[in-house]
Amino acid sequence: MDLSTTYKSIGKNSWKIMAAIFENLWNYKFVPMNLIADIAHLSEEKTKRILRDLGEKNLVLNKYTEYEGSTFTFKGLSLYSLKRLVEKNEVEALGKKMGEGKESLIYNCISKHGEAVIKFHKLGYSSFKKVVDKRNYGTLNFSVLSIRSAKREFTTLRKLQGLAVPKAYAWEGNAVLMELIDAKELFKVKVENPEELLDALIEEVAKFYRRGIVHGDLSQHNVLVGESFWIIDFPQSVEVGERDWKELLERDIANLVRYFNKTYRIERDINSTVESIIGDTGN
Numbered sequence: 001m002d003l004s005t006t007y008k009s010i011g012k013n014s015w016k017i018m019a020a021i022f023e024n025l026w027n028y029k030f031v032p033m034n035l036i037a038d039i040a041h042l043s044e045e046k047t048k049r050i051l052r053d054l055g056e057k058n059l060v061l062n063k064y065t066e067y068e069g070s071t072f073t074f075k076g077l078s079l080y081s082l083k084r085l086v087e088k089n090e091v092e093a094l095g096k097k098m099g100e101g102k103e104s105l106i107y108n109c110i111s112k113h114g115e116a117v118i119k120f121h122k123l124g125y126s127s128f129k130k131v132v133d134k135r136n137y138g139t140l141n142f143s144v145l146s147i148r149s150a151k152r153e154f155t156t157l158r159k160l161q162g163l164a165v166p167k168a169y170a171w172e173g174n175a176v177l178m179e180l181i182d183a184k185e186l187f188k189v190k191v192e193n194p195e196e197l198l199d200a201l202i203e204e205v206a207k208f209y210r211r212g213i214v215h216g217d218l219s220q221h222n223v224l225v226g227e228s229f230w231i232i233d234f235p236q237s238v239e240v241g242e243r244d245w246k247e248l249l250e251r252d253i254a255n256l257v258r259y260f261n262k263t264y265r266i267e268r269d270i271n272s273t274v275e276s277i278i279g280d281t282g283n
C-alpha cells in the first residue's frame with residue numbers, strides 16, 4: 001500500500017497511538033505499551049489491538065520480549081510526520097514518489113506554498129532492521145537519527161535562503177517540506193558553459209561559507225542544473241568551526257574540481273581555490 005492510501009486508512013485512535021510513540025522516541029527504543037495506552041487514553045486491550053493492526057500495515061514494530069513495546073518503521077515515522085505537516089496546514093495532498101536516495105525518499109505534494117517536495121529522511125534503517133531481525137535490539141534508534149538529520153537539513157536550508165538552494169518551508173519529524181526544483185542532477189546533463197558553472201558553484205560555496213556553512217557532501221549528485229543551478233542535500237552539513245569543517249570544505253571543492261576536470265577538461269588548483277574561499281572576507 002502506498003503512503004497516501006495508507007494515510008486514508010488510519011483512524012483517529014491509531015493517530016493517537018502514533019502520537020504517543022512519537023512523543024517518547026527520545027526516551028525509549030521501544031515505547032512501553034502501557035505508557036502508550038495511558039497517553040492515548042485507551043484501554044490496554046484496545047491499544048494492543050491497534051498496535052497489532054499497525055504492525056500488519058508495517059507502520060510499527062512490536063516486541064513482546066522483556067516488556068511489550070512498539071517503535072516506528074520508516075513508513076510509520078514518515079506517515080506520522082506527514083500527518084503533522086497536514087495538521088499544520090503545510091501540506092494539502094501527497095503526490096507521487098519522485099525518487100529514492102540511500103538515505104531518503106522523495107515525494108512531490110501540493111502544499112500551501114504550491115507544488116512542493118517532501119524529503120523523508122531515513123538514517124541507519126538497514127542496520128536498524130538487521131539488529132531487529134536478529135532479535136537483538138541493540139543501541140540504534142533509526143527514528144531519532146532520521147529526525148535529527150531532517151532537522152539539520154531544514155535549519156541549514158533556512159540559513160542559506162536566498163542562495164542557490166531550494167526554499168525550505170517546514171520540518172516535522174523526519175520530513176522536510178521544500179520547494180520543487182525542476183532540474184536534473186549535474187552528472188546527467190551535458191553543460192554548455194562548464195567553466196562558468198564551475199566558477200558560479202565555487203562562488204556559491206564561498207557564499208555558504210560566509211553564512212557559516214559547509215555542505216559536506218557536495219558532488220555532481222547534489223547539484224541540480226536547469227535554467228539555473230541549485231545545491232541540494234544538506235543533512236551532513238556542518239557549521240564553520242564545527243568538527244572537521246575544513247577537511248569537508250576541501251573535499252567539497254575537490255569533488256567539484258575533479259568532476260569538471262574529468263568531464264570537461266577544466267584545470268583548477270584545489271588548494272588555491274579553497275584558500276580563495278577561506279581568505280576572502282568580502283560579501
Ligand SMILES: Nc1ncnc2c1ncn2[C@@H]1O[C@H](COP(=O)(O)OP(=O)(O)OP(=O)(O)O)[C@@H](O)[C@H]1O
Pocket residue numbers: 098099100101102103104105106117119166178179180181182185221222232233234
Ligand atoms: N527540492 C527538490 N526538488 C526536486 N527534486 C529533488 C529535490 N530534492 C531532491 N530531489 C531529487 O531527489 C534526489 C535525492 O535527493 P537528495 O540528494 O537530497 O537525497 P539523498 O538521500 O542524499 O540521495 P542520494 O543518496 O541519492 O544522494 C535528488 O538527486 C533529486 O533528483
Ligand SMILES: [Mg+2]
Pocket residue numbers: 101221222233
Ligand atoms: Mg544526494
